Amino acid sequence: MTATLFFVQALNGLQFGLILFLIAAGLTLVFGVMDFINLAHGVQYMVGAYLVAAFSAWTGSFGWALLLALPSALVFGLLLEVLIFRHLYDRDHLDQVLATFGVILFLNQGVKFVWGAAPLSVSVPELLSGSVEIANGLLYPVYRLAIIAAGLLIAALLYVLVNHTRVGMLVRAGASNASMVSALGVNIQRLFMVVFGFGAMLAGFAGAMVAPILSVEPGMGDNILILAFVVIVIGGIGSIRGAFLAALLIGLVDTVGRSFAPNLLRLVLDPAAASQTGRAIAPMLIYIFMAAVLFFRPSGLFPVKR
Amino acid sequence: MNATIKTLGLAAAVTLAAAPAMAQEKLKVGLLLTLSGPSAVLGQHARDGFQLAMKDLGGKLGGRDVEVIVVDDELKPDVAVTKVKGLIERDKVDFVVGPIFSNVAVATHKPIVDSKTFYISVNAGPSNLAGKSCNPYFFATSYQNDQNHEVLGKVAQDRGYKKVYLLAPNYQAGKDALAGFKRHYKGEIVEESYTPLNTLDFQSELAKIASMQPDAIFTFMPGGMGVNLVKQYRAAGLADRIPFLSAFTVDETNLPAQQDAAIGMLSGSNWAPNMDTPENKKFVAAFEAAYNTVPASYAMHSYDAALLIDAALKATGGMTDNKEALRAAIQKAEFKSLRGDFKFGANGFPIQDFYLVKAVKRPDGKLQTEIAEKVFDNYTDAYAKECAPTN
Structure with missing residues (x-):
């Protein structure tokens, strides 16, 4: 049973990690390429979830809702870029943090104003609503497997996009030295806008994918934003590859650690103390992990060369 | 006048x-x-x-x-x-x-x-x-806060559940909830699990529950946490195998979001809309x-x-x-x-009846909790005796 339990927890960790990756990918690009700290990135995740909730209530189908939510999330991201963020690129980090924090407060209240404070629910699409039996009596929802598949697919797409296309080349160049790219005659403003809009769409996609399994509520992006920052710091700021690996590691360390830390501690402590300490240690694990990674590799696993 | x-x-x-x-x-x-x-x-x-x-x-x-x-x-x-x-x-x-x-x-x-x-x-x-x-x-x-939880503890005891899995958010009210449950439940507690406050993904808890196979679980997950736990518990196929006892988790504030996933789940209350x-x-x-x-x-x-x-x-x-x-x-x-x-009562808290309530879907499609059975009659809270009348 322990082996199957471990397998299931690893799947959970993978699924959690992939969602984190979708959010962190945009964040790391925006931070790495534009040197812009966008705290409001988590809000875009929330907006994605709300959009899919609204569209699925309207169309009655999750598929259509997802198709409509993606371009809407993109447009919303671009709108934020043009209206607010564009004016902050030349400011220092403190100004960016303050302004984007204001955007968080504004949008959290905004969704409450439009959709109310009560959590919304989105039903799992009919096609993916079943579960598969992994081991005796242990069911795993198909929808979560679909999230894993979608996450891996997006990761592969991103890999091709960043490493084998012209835009991707510019993005990588921008991450290394933005002013040099600009000096070579590339419209850096437009590149920034593309990167930003794309990042917002990925975060929106993550929000849309989790809407059926989590509740859609104001402030849902705030906690995950912290984890996304942990991911990009571990992965190396500006590195998609780093974000991918770090997101999976964080997902696994968090999920598996929570589940097995008390069991491992039981080997050295008595059961009551083990479960007490396990509870205390489990939430810290990812931060301990981050500290350890940064101790050995201060600029993350895959630092972008500058 | x-x-x-x-x-x-x-x-x-x-x-x-x-x-x-x-x-x-x-x-x-x-x-x-x-x-x-x-x-x-x-x-x-x-x-x-x-x-x-x-x-x-x-x-x-x-x-x-x-x-x-x-x-x-x-x-x-x-x-x-x-x-x-x-x-x-x-x-x-x-x-x-x-x-x-x-x-x-x-x-x-x-x-x-x-x-x-x-x-x-x-x-x-x-x-x-x-x-x-x-x-x-x-x-x-x-x-008094403990009382709804005590209802479920009593029910678990009366129904002869031998092994119960407890799950609550890691903060004072979560700990009080589990303490309330244990006031009347004397069986084995296979796990007392605390998740960080505002955890929304319970998949790893569910895997643990499925592998431990308790006779029932008791939980206190107010608000959005309760919405998610209930939906995920149902999706994991546990709802029909391991009874889900809870307080402040399956109620009319959460039911509109939990929808059909909550049907049949048991809760404790001093009232239900179908009274x-x-x-x-x-x-x-x-x-x-x-x-x-x-x-x-x-x-x-x-x-x-x-x-x-x-x-x-x-x-x-x-x-x-x-x-x-x-x-x-x-x-x-x-x-x-x-x-x-x-x-x-003398301490300004009600002396009242408590019920086991069950989430059901009404003919008009809305969900509500309905009374399943009376668990406590004219019940006084456990702290009333500590209230000195001179206070």
């Missing part, structure tokens, strides 16, 4: 035009509720319940015109204290009704009762206010018509709070000056509570 007539006469003597306004100064009631943040829906139910009662009572309490002042505590004790000072010192309210959360209740208790203003809780019932720190100015129309009294039927129908949602117990408690104030003021002839008389009138106020049997 005499005093009213005297005031009226005096007012008439001064100026005829001003007489109606001065004849009876408006009674002021402050509603202190959580109306923003993820838990705002609980406060909204309580606010709407009180306002519905005001409508049903013709806008008057004990024959006096009423001014209701609604403030949002933002679920922040420090903010709540500031707003309470405003209610007491600026608005000079006669009653504070609320709050939803115990941390707010504990923080605001002292400023309110010290000013000799009556504090009527419509949900929060922390153990210290029921026990050692009980106060003649504090009443609750709800329950078969004429007053309750009328209340539920009116609430649904006005707010388009099935009322939760928070709405019932604050509706009752309005009835309580109304009855107490009728007994004192609308007078609030003689605090001792008003206190006595509240203590033994005669009103038809929506939940049926109701009376206050």
Whole structure:
């Protein structure tokens, strides 16, 4: 049973990690390429979830809702870029943090104003609503497997996009030295806008994918934003590859650690103390992990060369 | 009544035009509720319940015109204290009704009762206010916090569950909930699991539950956490195999989001919307018509709070000056509570019945909890005996 339990927890960790990756990918690009700290990135995740909730209530189908939510999330991201963020690129980090924090407060209240404070629910699409039996009596929802598949697919797409296309080349160049790219005659403003809009769409996609399994509520992006920052710091700021690996590691360390830390501690402590300490240690694990990674590799696993 | 007539006469003597306004100064009631943040829906139910009662009572309490002042505590004790000072010192309210959360209740208790203003809780019932720190100015129309959890502990014990898995968020109320459950449950607890507050993904807990195969699980997951846990528990195929016992998790504030996933799940409560009294039927129908949602117990408690104030003021002839008389009138106020049997214990908390309730889908497609069986009859909370009468 322990082996199957471990397998299931690893799947959970993978699924959690992939969602984190979708959010962190945009964040790391925006931070790495534009040197812009966008705290409001988590809000875009929330907006994605709300959009899919609204569209699925309207169309009655999750598929259509997802198709409509993606371009809407993109447009919303671009709108934020043009209206607010564009004016902050030349400011220092403190100004960016303050302004984007204001955007968080504004949008959290905004969704409450439009959709109310009560959590919304989105039903799992009919096609993916079943579960598969992994081991005796242990069911795993198909929808979560679909999230894993979608996450891996997006990761592969991103890999091709960043490493084998012209835009991707510019993005990588921008991450290394933005002013040099600009000096070579590339419209850096437009590149920034593309990167930003794309990042917002990925975060929106993550929000849309989790809407059926989590509740859609104001402030849902705030906690995950912290984890996304942990991911990009571990992965190396500006590195998609780093974000991918770090997101999976964080997902696994968090999920598996929570589940097995008390069991491992039981080997050295008595059961009551083990479960007490396990509870205390489990939430810290990812931060301990981050500290350890940064101790050995201060600029993350895959630092972008500058 | 005499005093009213005297005031009226005096007012008439001064100026005829001003007489109606001065004849009876408006009674002021402050509603202190959580109306923003993820838990705002609980406060909204309580606010709407009180306002519905005001409508049903013709806008008057004990024959006096009423001014209701609604403030949002933002679920922040420090903010709540500031707003309470405003209610007491600026608005000079006669009653504070609320709050939803115990941390707010504990923080605001002292400023309110010290000013000799009556504090009527419509949900929060922390153990210290029921026990050692009980106060003649504090009443609750709800329950002591542990009691709903005790219902499930008793049920688990009576049904002979041998192994139970406990799950709660890692904060004070979560720990209190599990302690409440254990008061009557004597079987084995295979795991006492605490998740970080505001955890929304329970998949790894569910895998542990499935591998441990307990006879039942008991949980306390209010708000969005409860919505997710219930949906994920159902999706993992556990709902039909391992009974799901909970409190404040499957209720009318969460059911609209939980939908069919919650059907059949068991909970503990002092009331349910299908309670078969004429007053309750009328209340539920009116609430649904006005707010388009099935009322939760928070709405019932604050509706009752309005009835309580109304009855107490009728007994004192609308007078609030003689605090001792008003206190006595509240203590033994005669009103038809929506939940049926109701009376206050010496500590200002109700002595009432508790039920096992079950989530069901009504013929019109809305979900609500319905009474499955009575678990405790005229039940007093465990802390009442610590409340010294001299306090």
